[in-house]
Amino acid sequence: MKLTPAIHSAFTPSGTLRASINLGNPILAYRDASGKACGVSVDLATEFARLLGAELELVVVDAAGKSVEVVIGEQADIGFFAIDPLRGEHIAFTAPYVLIEGCYLVKDASPIRSKEQVDDAGNRVVVGKGSAYDLYLSRSLQHAHILRSPTSPTVVDTFLAEGAEVAAGVRQQLEADARRLGGMRVLNGRFMVIQQAMGTPRSRGTEAAYFLAAFVERMKESGFVAAALARHKIEGASVAPAAG
Incomplete structure (x- = not known):
């Protein structure tokens, strides 16, 4: 994994490494x-900036869809x-570094x-x-109707406010x-296993994408990801296996 100019x-086209951090998934990022x-994603961003020898700037958002938008819009360099x-x-995605379960919630009285x-x-x-669940269920559900909450953390509140039958999420x-x-x-x-990965705009080129992918593999192999999950007391998520 050789770092070239x-x-x-x-x-770092802006002079700093800008990392999009999504607070909508508490397994990966949250406010202390x-x-x-x-959180785990902040730890990985910090380590990647250290590897590059670059200053880190966090672009903090509250929903997965917004995180995607800032990276596609080149307002962030990684996400x-x-x-x-x-x-x-x-x-351009790396292989996953963490696997997370997507599940359903209903009211106690639900049939x-x-x-x-x-x-x-x-x-x-x-x-x-705009979450992974939205994208996946929009493709896979053939009969049920999908209602969209502004962010993933507000799903259950929206579920109750709308009197809906099912909530889906982490x-x-x-x-x-x-x-x-x-x-x-x-x-x-x-209903799904979420493969959580790092990513960079495809416009940054193949070499950059390979470099980021190699970084993720090193972070898994070295125990960095497992240690971060333990440090932040995250349960129910597991380190993804090595790519390939």
Whole structure:
């Protein structure tokens, strides 16, 4: 993994490394008691900036869709995303570094007992707008109707406000909301496994994309990702296997 002047320039056209940080997924990023953004994605961005010998600038957003927009719009040089073919048209993804479960939540009184019952014409499923769940379920659900919440953390609040039948999102976020609000349960099983990866605009070139991909593999192999998950007390997410 050799850093060349061309690769350095590809990641720092503004003079600093700008990393898009999405606070909409608490498994990967959140604000600490002082309001500072922190988490696994911040740790990876910090280490990548150190490798480049560049100053780090965090571009903090509150939703996955916004994170995609700032990277595609070249307002950020790297970002942290769930791999999706639609996003891949403009973003060069690495292999995943973390795997996360996508699950469904319903009210305790709901007749829905399994994930197989969700795709019914009588069901409205709430997802975070532009999230990996939105992209995936928009393709896979054939009968249920999709309602979009502004961000992933507001999915359950929107689910209750709209009187919808199902909420979809990160298992940990849904379980936390169920404990916070009561009267709800997360269905057994998962409807998808999210492959969380790093990415850079395709316009930055093949060499830059390969360099970022090699960085992610090193971070997995060295134990950096596992240590970050443990340090931030993240449960329910696992380090992705080596690429290839």
